[in-house]
Amino acid sequence: RPALVWFRDDLRLSDHPALAAAASTGRPLLCVYVLDEVSEGMRPHGGASRWWLAQSLRSLQRSLSAAGTDLVLRRGAAAAIITELAQHSSAAAVYFNDVATVPARAVVAELNDRLAALGITTHSHLGDLLAAPELIRGKDGRGPKVFTPFWKRLLALGAPPQPLAAPSQVSAAPAPASDQLDSWALQPTTPDWAGGLRDCWQPGEQGAQRALQQFLDQAIAGYASDRDRPDRDATSRLSPHLRFGEISPRQIWHAARFAAAAQPAISADVDKFLSELGWRDFCRQLLFDQPALTTQNLQTSFDRFPWRDDEAALRAWQRGLTGYPIVDAGMRELWQTGTMHNRVRMVVASFLVKHLLIDWRHGEQWFWDTLVDADPGSNPGNWQWVAGCGADAAPYFRVFNPILQGEKFDPNGDYVRRFVPELARLPAAIIHQPWTATPLELASAGVTLGKNYPAPIVDHRLGRERALAAYATVRKN
Numbered sequence: 001r002p003a004l005v006w007f008r009d010d011l012r013l014s015d016h017p018a019l020a021a022a023a024s025t026g027r028p029l030l031c032v033y034v035l036d037e038v039s040e041g042m043r044p045h046g047g048a049s050r051w052w053l054a055q056s057l058r059s060l061q062r063s064l065s066a067a068g069t070d071l072v073l074r075r076g077a078a079a080a081i082i083t084e085l086a087q088h089s090s091a092a093a094v095y096f097n098d099v100a101t102v103p104a105r106a107v108v109a110e111l112n113d114r115l116a117a118l119g120i121t122t123h124s125h126l127g128d129l130l131a132a133p134e135l136i137r138g139k140d141g142r143g144p145k146v147f148t149p150f151w152k153r154l155l156a157l158g159a160p161p162q163p164l165a166a167p168s169q170v171s172a173a174p175a176p177a178s179d180q181l182d183s184w185a186l187q188p189t190t191p192d193w194a195g196g197l198r199d200c201w202q203p204g205e206q207g208a209q210r211a212l213q214q215f216l217d218q219a220i221a222g223y224a225s226d227r228d229r230p231d232r233d234a235t236s237r238l239s240p241h242l243r244f245g246e247i248s249p250r251q252i253w254h255a256a257r258f259a260a261a262a263q264p265a266i267s268a269d270v271d272k273f274l275s276e277l278g279w280r281d282f283c284r285q286l287l288f289d290q291p292a293l294t295t296q297n298l299q300t301s302f303d304r305f306p307w308r309d310d311e312a313a314l315r316a317w318q319r320g321l322t323g324y325p326i327v328d329a330g331m332r333e334l335w336q337t338g339t340m341h342n343r344v345r346m347v348v349a350s351f352l353v354k355h356l357l358i359d360w361r362h363g364e365q366w367f368w369d370t371l372v373d374a375d376p377g378s379n380p381g382n383w384q385w386v387a388g389c390g391a392d393a394a395p396y397f398r399v400f401n402p403i404l405q406g407e408k409f410d411p412n413g414d415y416v417r418r419f420v421p422e423l424a425r426l427p428a429a430i431i432h433q434p435w436t437a438t439p440l441e442l443a444s445a446g447v448t449l450g451k452n453y454p455a456p457i458v459d460h461r462l463g464r465e466r467a468l469a470a471y472a473t474v475r476k477n
C-alpha cells in the first residue's frame with residue numbers, strides 16, 4: 001500500500017520532513033498537490049503569485065520525476081480530494097507538513113476525521129517555520145504581540161533541527177489521473193505581463209538554493225548596514241522562495257550559521273539576517289492569533305479612522321505617478337519585477353496611508369496581487385505595522401518624509417534612475433525633489449514637470465499635517 005505525500009506550501013524535496021518520513025517507510029509514494037481556493041478562509045493567490053506557483057510546480061514535477069515518481073495535480077477542497085485519492089489508491093497513511101494558519105489547520109482537522117473513519121493514519125510535520133507556534137505561546141494561548149519578546153522566546157528554544165537530505169530514489173505508486181498544469185491558467189496570456197518577472201527570478205528549489213548561496217558568498221558581509229539601501233543588491237531575495245516553501249527557514253538558518261562559523265567577522269550580519277527571518281515567523285503568529293489580520297485593524301481604535309476615498313490618487317500610487325521619485329520607483333519596481341525593496345515598501349506604504357489617507361487595506365490588496373512573495377501573514381502584518389494600527393506598530397505620528405528617505409537610502413539616485421528613467425539625467429542633489437530644480441536643470445535633463453513626469457500629487461508638509469489631524473481623531477475615540 002502506498003504512502004500519500006500531500007505537498008502544500010513546501011514545493012521542495014530537501015528538508016521536507018513529510019516526504020522524508022514517507023520515503024523512510026519504503027512504501028511506494030503517491031505525491032499530490034491540491035490548489036485549494038475554496039475551503040473556508042483560503043485566500044486565492046494574486047496574479048504574480050499565480051505566475052510563481054506555475055513555475056514552482058513545474059520545477060517540482062521535474063525534480064520528482066528525476067527521483068522516480070510523479071506529481072498528481074488536483075484543484076478544489078483539499079480535505080475531500082486527499083481523502084478520495086487516499087481511499088482509491090488504498091494508501092496506508094497520508095504525510096504532510098503543517099501550515100500553521102487557522103483555515104489550513106481546519107482543513108487538516110476535517111481530513112483527519114475523514115481518514116480516521118477509513119482507518120488511514122495521518123502524519124503532520126513541522127516544515128514551514130523556524131518553530132511551531134505552540135512553542136512560543138504564553139499561558140493565555142497567544143503569542144507575544146511585540147517582536148523582541150517573540151524573538152527572545154524563539155532563540156531560547158535553541159537552534160532548529162538540522163535540515164534533512166532529499167530522498168534520492170523513491171518507488172512510485174500507480175498515479176491516478178492528474179490535471180494538466182496549463183488547464184489551471186495560472187499564467188497570463190494576453191497581455192503577457194510576466195516578462196519582467198521571468199527576467200529576474202528563477203522559481204523552484206534550485207533557484208532558491210542558488211539565491212541562498214549567492215547571498216552568503218557575495219552579500220551577507222555588510223547586510224546589517226546595507227539592507228536598507230535599495231540601490232545595492234544587499235539582501236537575500238529569498239522571500240518568494242520561502243513563500244512557496246522551495247527552501248525551508250531552517251536550511252537558511254543553518255547555512256547562515258555555518259557561514260558565520262567560518263567567517264566570524266560576519267556574525268553580526270548573520271544575527272541581523274536571522275532576526276529578519278524571525279519576522280516571518282512573527283507575522284505568521286500574528287495571523288494565527290488574528291485570522292482576520294487582512295481585514296481588521298489589530299488596534300480597534302482605528303476602526304473609525306477618517307480614510308479618504310480617492311480613486312485617482314490610489315491609481316497614481318499604483319502606477320508610480322505620485323511625483324515623489326522614491327515612491328514612484330518602488331511602485332514601478334513592484335509592477336516590473338514582482339518585488340520591492342523592504343525600505344521602499346515602508347516608504348510607499350506610509351505614503352499611501354499617511355500622505356494620501358487611503359485605507360491600508362487597499363495597499364495590502366494591491367501588494368497581494370502584484371508581489372511574488374505575497375504572504376498571508378507578512379503582507380497584512382507589515383501593512384498594519386506601517387499604518388500604526390498593528391500589534392507592534394510604528395507609531396502613526398511617525399510620518400516618513402519621502403524626500404529625506406530617498407536622499408538617505410538612495411543617495412546617488414541610482415535606484416530612482418533605474419525605475420524612473422524619465423528622471424535619469426537629473427543630478428543626485430535634486431533627483432529626489434525635481435520640483436526644486438531650476439528651469440535650466442530640468443530642461444537639460446529633458447524633464448517637463450506635469451508632462452513627462454508628474455508634479456507631486458500632494459504637498460509633503462500639508463499631507464503630513466492632514467495625517468496628524470486625522471490621527472488626533474483616533475486618539476480622541
Ligand code: FAD
Binds near residue numbers: 235371386
Ligand atoms: P531579506 O532582508 O534577505 O530577509 C530575509 C527573509 O526574512 C525574507 O526573505 C523574509 O522571509 C523575511 N523578512 C524580512 N523582513 C521581513 C518583514 N518585515 N516581515 C516578515 N518577514 C520578513 N514579506 C513577505 O515575505 N511577503 C509579503 O507579502 C510582504 N509584504 C510586505 C508589505 C509591507 C508594507 C512591508 C513594509 C514589508 C513586507 N514584507 C513582506 C517584508 C519584507 O519587505 C520582505 O520580506 C523583504 O523585502 C524580502 O526581501 P529579501 O528576501 O531580500 O529579504
